[in-house]
Amino acid sequence: MIKKFVLIAGFLSLGTSLLLAESPVELTVEKSVSAALEQNRDLMITRLETDSSRLEFDNRWNSLVPDISATTGLSYRDDLLFPSSQGNSSSPASLSAGLSLSLPLSSTLAHRMEQTRIDYEAQMISMETAQKQLIRDVEKEFYYLLTVKNNLEVLQQNQELAEKRYMQTLENFNNGFSSELQVLQAQVSAANYRPQLSQARSDYEIRERSFLILLGIDPETEVNLTGELEHPSVELNAPDLVSLYAAGRQDIRAQQKSIESLENSRRTAKASGFSPSVSVTGGWTSSLNDPFSGSSWSENGWTDTLSMGLTLRVPLDGYIPGSSQKTTLAQTDISIEQARISLDSLMDSARTDILNLVKSIRTSQEQLELAGLNVDLAAKSYEMTEESYNLGVMERLEVEDAQQSLLSAIQQRLTSQYQYLSGLIDLKYALNLDSIDDLYTMNARSYE
Numbered sequence: 366m367i368k369k370f371v372l373i374a375g376f377l378s379l380g381t382s383l384l385l386a387e388s389p390v391e392l393t394v395e396k397s398v399s400a401a402l403e404q405n406r407d408l409m410i411t412r413l414e415t416d417s418s419r420l421e422f423d424n425r426w427n428s429l430v431p432d433i434s435a436t437t438g439l440s441y442r443d444d445l446l447f448p449s450s451q452g453n454s455s456s457p458a459s460l461s462a463g464l465s466l467s468l469p470l471s472s473t474l475a476h477r478m479e480q481t482r483i484d485y486e487a488q489m490i491s492m493e494t495a496q497k498q499l500i501r502d503v504e505k506e507f508y509y510l511l512t513v514k515n516n517l518e519v520l521q522q523n524q525e526l527a528e529k530r531y532m533q534t535l536e537n538f539n540n541g542f543s544s545e546l547q548v549l550q551a552q553v554s555a556a557n558y559r560p561q562l563s564q565a566r567s568d569y570e571i572r573e574r575s576f577l578i579l580l581g582i583d584p585e586t587e588v589n590l591t592g593e594l595e596h597p598s599v600e601l602n603a604p605d606l607v608s609l610y611a612a613g614r615q616d617i618r619a620q621q622k623s624i625e626s627l628e629n630s631r632r633t634a635k636a637s638g639f640s641p642s643v644s645v646t647g648g649w650t651s652s653l654n655d656p657f658s659g660s661s662w663s664e665n666g667w668t669d670t671l672s673m674g675l676t677l678r679v680p681l682d683g684y685i686p687g688s689s690q691k692t693t694l695a696q697t698d699i700s701i702e703q704a705r706i707s708l709d710s711l712m713d714s715a716r717t718d719i720l721n722l723v724k725s726i727r728t729s730q731e732q733l734e735l736a737g738l739n740v741d742l743a744a745k746s747y748e749m750t751e752e753s754y755n756l757g758v759m760e761r762l763e764v765e766d767a768q769q770s771l772l773s774a775i776q777q778r779l780t781s782q783y784q785y786l787s788g789l790i791d792l793k794y795a796l797n798l799d800s801i802d803d804l805y806t807m808n809a810r811s812y813e
Contacts, residue, residue: 388587389587389589390582390586390588391588392507392589392591393590393592394592397503397504397507397576398503400580400581400582401500401503401580401581402499402500403581404581404582405580405581407495408496408499411492411495414488414492415489415491415492418484418485418488418489419488421481421484422484422485425478425482426478428478429468431466431467431468431645432466432467433465433466434465434466435462435464436461436462436464436465437460437461437463438461438462439460439461440459440461441457458654459652459653460652460653461652462650462651462652463650463651464648464649464650465648466646466648467644467647468644468645468646469642469644469645471636471637471640471642471643472640472642473633473636476632476636479629480626480629480633483626484626487622487626490618490622491619494619497794498794501790501793501794503580505790505791506572506576507576507590507592508594508783508790509783510572510573511592512782513565513568513569513572514569514590515594516565516776516779517565517566517569519772519779520558520561520562520565520772521562523558523768524558524559526768527551527558527768528555530555530761531551534547534548534551535548547761551761554765573588594786596789597805598730599789599804601727601792603719606796606807607715607720610798611715612712613796613797614795614797616715617708617712620704620707620711621708624704624708627697627700627701627704628701630697631694631697631698631701634693634694637690638680638688638691638694639690641677641678642677642680643675643678644674644676645674645675646673646674646675646676647674648670648671648672649669649670651667651668651669652667652668653667715795718795719792719795722791722792725788726789726792729784729788730785732781732784733778733781733784733785735781736778736780739774739778740771740774740778743767743771743775744774746771747767747768747770750763750767751764751767789804792804
């Protein structure tokens, strides 16, 4: 009996001996997330886009810097067929230099500077969304691979049991207690597990390489995933989650920022079409005739000019019915209204998403509890069936059926564990939380 108990315990255990190399890199879900946040290429691109937006926001004051340019040139002129009646007393060559500046000032300037802030905050939301999506994808893929790995270990142990049964039948045959047909049947039964195990290993390795690419790690790196699939049950209050967290979702915040951008665009268009603007200009030029003559470089040879200007522009076409400015404002108003309707739709979708996820998690909890009971029953049935087989009361096929039932029960429990964890991860993302532990923290607070 003790021997059988040890055998069943070994069959149910989920060790870490399968798929290990000599010195594999240990990967937990925390290390996987950390590696992805640091090395994922798509996130790197998004991070650079955020840096570019921040650079523009930090230097938004440069709109107040005038356009400044410096010029210099050398010119030559001379009469050809028809000389001037006044004659050409000055030198045909001249050297000139100048400096000019221009600064347009209008009420749109403040709105353009405000737009850099809106764009930067929108990019920050996009960056946060990309990070949260990456964390969600890494966590779900990590636990999926861990599920498959544990299933591989179960298949490996299942094959080992079949091999032991074949060896025992062969020994019984040598002692005259089994027939040659029973030996061949046991051998075929043990061999049938090998293709299934080989295919499962191949699928796991392919999926693991894709996972390492997601983390920004060399796909040929030998790794060992370590973690726990079992997580305690959590009671979730769907209406409270909707009221507390729906408005903080990334898609809601991004849409709100889009509406803010449209409203600022409307203010910019209105200021451009209806508000006056002022342009300040200035310049300085200096020239030197006959620069190749040594005497011309004296102060009497130089001429210079300083100019300044102030221009007031008052747009009038914005007051004409049907003008482009009025049309632009009307179209922007329509776009704003459309964006607000889309925001309402997103809020409805957010509420539905959270409610559906909570419902799915509750269903997964029930399935997980049932799967655990099935494993206990299947394990007990297998133990009793093998004892009866060893006593000669039951046939080998009955033992194999009991073994297959146990294998199926364990696989179903693994699948249920992953579905439950996957639901928690999706809900964490839907609520814009940082960790699954936050769900358990909320659950604990609800019972205080």
